[in-house]
Amino acid sequence: MSVRGSLTGDDAECGMSVRVDNVLKTSLAELGEFRAALVDPPWREKPSHRGVTMKDMEGLQLDRVLPFGFIFIWIAKDQLSAIVRLMKSWGFNYVENMCWIQKRVNNRLHKTASPYFAQTKVSLFIFRKEGDVELRHQRSPDVVYDFAGVRKGDRCNGLRKPDAVYDMIETLLPTCGFDDANGRGMFLELWARPGHVRKGWTSVWERA
Numbered sequence: 001m002s003v004r005g006s007l008t009g010d011d012a013e014c015g016m017s018v019r020v021d022n023v024l025k026t027s028l029a030e031l032g033e034f035r036a037a038l039v040d041p042p043w044r045e046k047p048s049h050r051g052v053t054m055k056d057m058e059g060l061q062l063d064r065v066l067p068f069g070f071i072f073i074w075i076a077k078d079q080l081s082a083i084v085r086l087m088k089s090w091g092f093n094y095v096e097n098m099c100w101i102q103k104r105v106n107n108r109l110h111k112t113a114s115p116y117f118a119q120t121k122v123s124l125f126i127f128r129k130e131g132d133v134e135l136r137h138q139r140s141p142d143v144v145y146d147f148a149g150v151r152k153g154d155r156c157n158g159l160r161k162p163d164a165v166y167d168m169i170e171t172l173l174p175t176c177g178f179d180d181a182n183g184r185g186m187f188l189e190l191w192a193r194p195g196h197v198r199k200g201w202t203s204v205w206e207r208a
Contacts, residue, residue, distance in 0.1 A: 015185065015197045018204045023190050024056055028065045031202055035069035035133050035176045035186040036169060037062060040161060042191060043076065054082045063090035065188065068131025072169060074124055074161060078115070083125060092127035099123050100162055102148035110148040124165060134175045140168040166198060176200065 020026045039062070044051030062071060071092055075083050084094055099121045102110035111118040146162040169187070170177060176186040177200035185200030192203035 015199050016202045017192075017195055017197045018202060019194075019207055020204060021207060023204055023206055024052070024060060026204065028060075028062070028188075028204075031065065031188070031204075032182060032184075033067060033186075034065055034188040034202070035131075035179075036173055037066055037069075037071050037188040037190060038165070038169060039071060039073040040189075040191045041074070043079070054079065054086060057086055058089075060190075061090075062190075063092070063129075066129065068129045069133055069186075070173065071127045072124055072165075073127070074122060076122065077119065080125075087127040090129075092129045094125065095128045096126040096142070097123050098126070098142045098144065098165070098168065100165075101143060101145045102159075103145060105147060122159075122161075124161075133173060136172055136174055139171045144168075160193065166201075170200070 018031070041052040041057065044053050071087065071090075073083060087094070100123075101121050104110050109120040111120050113119070144162045144164050146164070148159055173187075178184070179186050185202070187198075187201040189196070189198075189201055189203045192205040194205050194208070196203045196205060
């Protein structure tokens, strides 16, 4: 399947938006190499529902476009052991996580069903494969409080994650915003919001 994208602004530093039919069936290698990937799969919540499974993720082969660097992936708490095993198979080790505490408009916690405790958070797990990437430690908190709910421009089956996450990743990895050798930013986003463009990022999203 062909990957189609268009540069926006005067140069590649402004970011690239790539529309595909199916992220899982896309040849990511056509996009080149990256140093960090933000991944937000539309996870299958029930066997009868549509969505991405952990087995589907195994075929993504994200390690082919990240020979080293960081993977940031949104998961629910019951997916922890499975995602750690998957990342280990790609050569990435767990290093950190950030939690999005979901709130309602009345500032109370947004709760959803879970086997043991009610779920009020979604976690962004961070995995690393060692390599030459400059880090700025301790610049951002590991918790974000933001409102939950489907917002305009998002997938119908997913929540828009807090925009503060982009700032946190860019602060942690200050040299990935633009790479002279590649002529573009080294941030990759998979299952991005439709039409999303951000400086330094290649945003891959699925057509409706």
